[in-house]
Amino acid sequence: MIPPDHPRYRSLVIRERLARCAREGVVALEGLTAHGRAEAFDYLIGERSTASAREAARVAAALVYQARHPVLSVNGNTAALAAAECALFQEVTGCDIEVNLFHRTEERITRITRILEDEGATVLKGTPERCIPLQHDRALCLPHGIGSADLVLVPLEDGDRCEALREMGRTVVTIDLNPLSRTARKASLTVVDELTRALPLIVEAYRGMSPAEADTLVSGYDNTYLLKAAIAEIVRELSRALD
Amino acid sequence: MIPPDHPRYRSLVIRERLARCAREGVVALEGLTAHGRAEAFDYLIGERSTASAREAARVAAALVYQARHPVLSVNGNTAALAAAECALFQEVTGCDIEVNLFHRTEERITRITRILEDEGATVLKGTPERCIPLQHDRALCLPHGIGSADLVLVPLEDGDRCEALREMGRTVVTIDLNPLSRTARKASLTVVDELTRALPLIVEAYRGMSPAEADTLVSGYDNTYLLKAAIAEIVRELSRALD
Structure with missing residues (x-):
């Protein structure tokens, strides 16, 4: 039991939940390390949504708003951390949800699907095909899901697939604490x-x-600018420790 | 298999080793998350020993040099990452090595001891007692080890024990990527x-x-100054990304 007055209480509770999900096979062991990296970067931005993150979130909403076929790609960490938030996202935006894993087994797909469904999400099913030019199992997608999406929202993504999807001309929106x-x-x-x-x-x-606001946001944003703003926030946060 | 030309090859190999050690029970699942946090901070200092880290390492050597009874405290992550380096450290400095775990079981103690011994280290044994005023199992130490050490070198340490040891008047030297x-x-x-x-x-x-150099280093250092120098290095590294 973590005492609720511990200075890192929330962080420790989430860490324990992920460890439990790892024991149950939902989260890959490598996913725990990935979470640790995310924790460090979250710490550095002060564990709050920065101004540039809020701006990026509005652009993300606009991109999803304009997409013909947006798909939310969910992995073990995403399901363990934010299944309810994914279900709400689907309810509001009407997007498809597909489970896509680096460390793919049928059992993990089933468990992650169940976690999402328990929160009210509808999860795409079917026979996956090698839709993305990658060596590993993240190439496997559903033809009626990520295979035909014009926009893929990929929280906690690996760089390889992000790059491959971009080269295929897809819009890739990611949620990543490391700018x-x-x-x-x-x-x-x-x-x-x-x-x-x-x-x-x-x-x-x-x-x-x-529609007008979506147009303005989509035509006016610059991801490099947003990333630099995020880095500048970290620098500001760190510089306070130097005073 | 990770392709050797992958941009993050070394990092991925170490991550896989830790995941394997977690499957074998050497590394706690929470230890994988801790490693991820360390990875993030290492990334931010450019994955190299900075000037201030080199200076701190010299002071660490001086403190160990002057100590009457230095003990290296080893946990699962330390053994998984650096058993050979711990054995060499003992060979050169003559320090004691004691296994001390947050998630303590006899089986983990035995496994970690074996990893260290396989690299040539001598590991203290005996019946642990509650030598440190802490609620959790890190309180358990050997009376002839950490219990009577004047200096404890604790790589990858948790804050609680560090604080408790300091309050007991011990010199605590830590190796921690998060300044x-x-x-x-x-x-x-x-x-x-x-x-x-x-x-x-x-x-x-x-x-x-x-002896003279050790005196100079020990009387002249300032940990707050060294930490600020480490933070400044991160700020410099990040600022390069803003150009």
């Missing part, structure tokens, strides 16, 4: 924020979106 | 560097140490 990562730099748009904070921000922006 | 962590701030001295780089640096400095 320097390959994923962050290769994506069409990166929301540098923690997942359970970012998804509700995108949902909120989507709810109030108009 | 903002409680451990880093509470320790007598923090080497902000990756473990397999830091331990050899301390060994090298120890080898060339004289």
